Amino acid sequence: MIKAIAYSFIAVTLLVNKCNKNSNKAVSAPTEQTRTAHYTNPVFEPVLADPSVIKADDGYFYAFGTQDNWGDGKGSHLIAVLRSKDLVNWTYQRDAFDIKPKWKEAGGLWAPDVVKVNGQYYLYYSYSIWADPNPGIGLATSPTPAGPYTDLGKLFFSSDINLSNTIDPFYIEDGHKKYLFFGSYSNTARQGIHGTELTDDGKKVKDLNNTFKIAAGDFEGVIIHKKGNYYYFFGSKGGCCSGANSNYNVRVGRADNLRGPYLDKNGNDLTARGNGTLLIKGNDIVAGPGHCARIITDDAGTDWFIYHGILKSNPKVPSGASRRTLMIDKISWVDGWPVINGNTPSVTQQQAPVFKR
Numbered sequence: 001m002i003k004a005i006a007y008s009f010i011a012v013t014l015l016v017n018k019c020n021k022n023s024n025k026a027v028s029a030p031t032e033q034t035r036t037a038h039y040t041n042p043v044f045e046p047v048l049a050d051p052s053v054i055k056a057d058d059g060y061f062y063a064f065g066t067q068d069n070w071g072d073g074k075g076s077h078l079i080a081v082l083r084s085k086d087l088v089n090w091t092y093q094r095d096a097f098d099i100k101p102k103w104k105e106a107g108g109l110w111a112p113d114v115v116k117v118n119g120q121y122y123l124y125y126s127y128s129i130w131a132d133p134n135p136g137i138g139l140a141t142s143p144t145p146a147g148p149y150t151d152l153g154k155l156f157f158s159s160d161i162n163l164s165n166t167i168d169p170f171y172i173e174d175g176h177k178k179y180l181f182f183g184s185y186s187n188t189a190r191q192g193i194h195g196t197e198l199t200d201d202g203k204k205v206k207d208l209n210n211t212f213k214i215a216a217g218d219f220e221g222v223i224i225h226k227k228g229n230y231y232y233f234f235g236s237k238g239g240c241c242s243g244a245n246s247n248y249n250v251r252v253g254r255a256d257n258l259r260g261p262y263l264d265k266n267g268n269d270l271t272a273r274g275n276g277t278l279l280i281k282g283n284d285i286v287a288g289p290g291h292c293a294r295i296i297t298d299d300a301g302t303d304w305f306i307y308h309g310i311l312k313s314n315p316k317v318p319s320g321a322s323r324r325t326l327m328i329d330k331i332s333w334v335d336g337w338p339v340i341n342g343n344t345p346s347v348t349q350q351q352a353p354v355f356k357r
Contacts, residue, residue: 036088039352041286041345042309042325044082044090046070046317049240049308049324050111050168050221053087053293056121056145061087063293063306063326064096064123067109071317079112079125081146087296087304087328087353093146096123101151103127104136111168111221111291114145117178117202123149124180126167134158137169137182139203152203155180161196161208164188168221168291171202174258178202184220191217192271193235195259214260215253215270221291227303230254232338233262233270234279236290241322243315246288250307251276252338265337278343280305286327286345287312295331298353303331303338309345328353 048065055061063082069075079096100109110126120141128135136157140149158166164186172179178200183193193215197206215222219235226232232254238247253262253270261269268275280289286309293306308324317323329346332339 036086036352038349039088039328040349041327041329041347042311043088043328044326045311046323046325047321048080048082048326049322050291051293051306051308051326052112052114053296053306054114054116054121054145055296056116058145060085060145061296062093062114062145063090064112064114065308065326066111068321068324069317069319071319071321076108079109079123082326083146086355087298087306090326094148096142096147096149097140097151098148101127101138101140101153103138103151103153107132107135113169113171115171117171121145121147121149122171122202123147124155124169124171126169127154128167132165132167135165135167136160137166137180155203155205156208161205161211162190163192163194163211164190164217166194170222170224171198172224172258174226179258180205181214181222181224183215183217183222186217188217193217193219193222212259213271214255214262216273216275218273219251219270219276223292223294224258225295227333228336229256230336231256231258231262234292234338235270235276236292237276238288238290240288240290240324242288243310243322244287244312246310246322247282248288248290249281250279250290250292252279253277254337277337279338280307280329280340280343280345282309283342283344283347285312285347286310287315288322288324289327289345296353299356300354302353303333304353305329305331305338305340 050066082090084090107129140151142149165184170181178198181195221236255262265277289309
């Protein structure tokens, strides 16, 4: 969420030679990356919060993050777009939007979810202020993954769909139908993570009165991953944005149907508050890991968990925003459940994802 730093060709060459473990530490570089055998978190800094990652038709991965001020003097990035060949080395491309959408009077563009639908790249996004009584979800499209994206306006406000805190959209197709899931923290009667069916073109909700609940209002930032016979729910709990004091964490459940019920490893339903099996939490080095992107499988068949985390040694950018850096970690599957080593972000050198050239 910061501005790209301008480097001379000589400076970049020296940086790459000196720091082969993570040339992506630079915000931008003049050439694309070569294959990397190892990585150390974070894989991009200073900021890419609430990431969404997609592999595009050009063979590159593209990552998108919440609007934020990177402290680079350029103000808020209107959903920054990064590009990578290997999930490890990332370069800033541009912002998804040239102009901020105008369909809401105030707020930021948060928690994008980018997917390819009907030959176009769709960017679903939240439009909200902190503790917004009536946030909304919008949609923008582009023929190319980096954009710029053309805004199509709102899908709905919370008031339109009669639910609370309708942010953090997640798109999924199942059984030839298109669905949008959404929701965040709330204690109201209409709280929780909900889903609804979209029209065939993915641009509208079929019926604003027809939603279904899959988790309680102590979750946010849902993604659903289908593996084998199960649908796996990944959702974040705790505080995302208090710098080194952030206690964000990710918990999981699974179901044999997209609509649920989603149960944790102990058989508890996620629609009741306080449930969910721990996947990842902070440690002495990293605070607040969470709000993950879709699971990406590399060419060796390994699944990768992509998320943001805050280095306690450098928790905020000059603007005062939490420095939510981009991180990745390997997922292992044990007895049908996703596991991250130690239930915490890796902070030492790790084997990198494998992608064939």
